[in-house]
Amino acid sequence: MANNLMQEFPDIQILKDEPLSKYTNTKTGGPADWLAFPKDVAEVQKLVQFADANAMPLTVIGNASNLIVRDGGIEGLTMILTQMNGIQVEGNRVIAQAGASYIETTKAARDHSLTGLEFAAGIPGSVGGAIFMNAGAYGGETKNVASEVTAMLPDGTIKHYDNEELDFGYRHSAVQDNHGIVLEAVFDLKPGDQAEITALMDDLNARRAAKQPLELPSCGSVFKRPEGYFAGKLIHDAGLQGYTSGGAQVSTKHAGFIVNVDHGTATDYLNVIHHVQATVKEKFGVSLETEVRIIGRETE
């Protein structure tokens, strides 16, 4: 295994022991051994094939808005695709690279009077993360608009998926099962009225700002919706709003969110998550599963 990835790939921006708290929405998380910012598919492929050949763990993160990176950081190579952020509009199709912001993608659709992506106007992830998670809000889901996805498999080969092959489900897509890296997505939209599209996006964003603690760092809804219940209501009814461990706190504005109120760490977040899960289980017999992805090394 190369001791120095920067020497191996002088043309690719790579940082060593880079704190991921600089990139995560919660402002927590330990360092990546190596953090690379590839500029194009060829660079992604070089890194993927290198990791494969050297049995080096490889992790891809998007905008880290649905992610808790443990304080031990991430072993091996981590990639962030923010430099691959192109968005093109061709007829009724919006074609976005994986590192593009999902919010910017909704704006591109609006600017071309295309309707269908309004639901995502306030989802603060990348296009890659939205495909991976089948992000959704206000009755809309990524699965209803994503018609094609190009991904790279762990051996560096390219795979094209159509909508059916993506096997979208609640916060699930086939990319998760194949350990693929999303490179690009096509959204098939319909011609619409720009004023109506804008009004809907503004309305959804206002509703979001009224309900969600957007003024504080968080990772969105922490728990999946348990069948027959709402996670936020269970947490509220259990009297857990305001529960704090270190600097992480169950939001007093939206019980489904955990906010970083005072230099919290990933360990603080995990302590709050475990306390919420144990309390809700004890009071209501319901197991809360995390929607947020928890990755990285345990701290010793």
Ligand SMILES: Cc1cc2nc3c(=O)[nH]c(=O)nc-3n(C[C@H](O)[C@H](O)[C@H](O)COP(=O)(O)OP(=O)(O)OC[C@H]3O[C@@H](n4cnc5c(N)ncnc54)[C@H](O)[C@@H]3O)c2cc1C
């Ligand atoms: C304030 C707030 C509000 C939110 N509201 C919503 C909402 O309404 N609806 C909703 O669904 N979510 C919501 N979220 C959660 C989050 O924005 C979405 O899940 C989003 O799709 C995650 O995208 P990301 O780029 O941030 O992914 P990350 O958090 O970086 O990663 C999430 C997972 O996707 C994987 N991943 C990321 N990029 C790629 C790629 N290119 N290829 C393969 N895998 C990849 C990562 O490995 C990780 O497992 C909210 C979050 C916040 C902070």
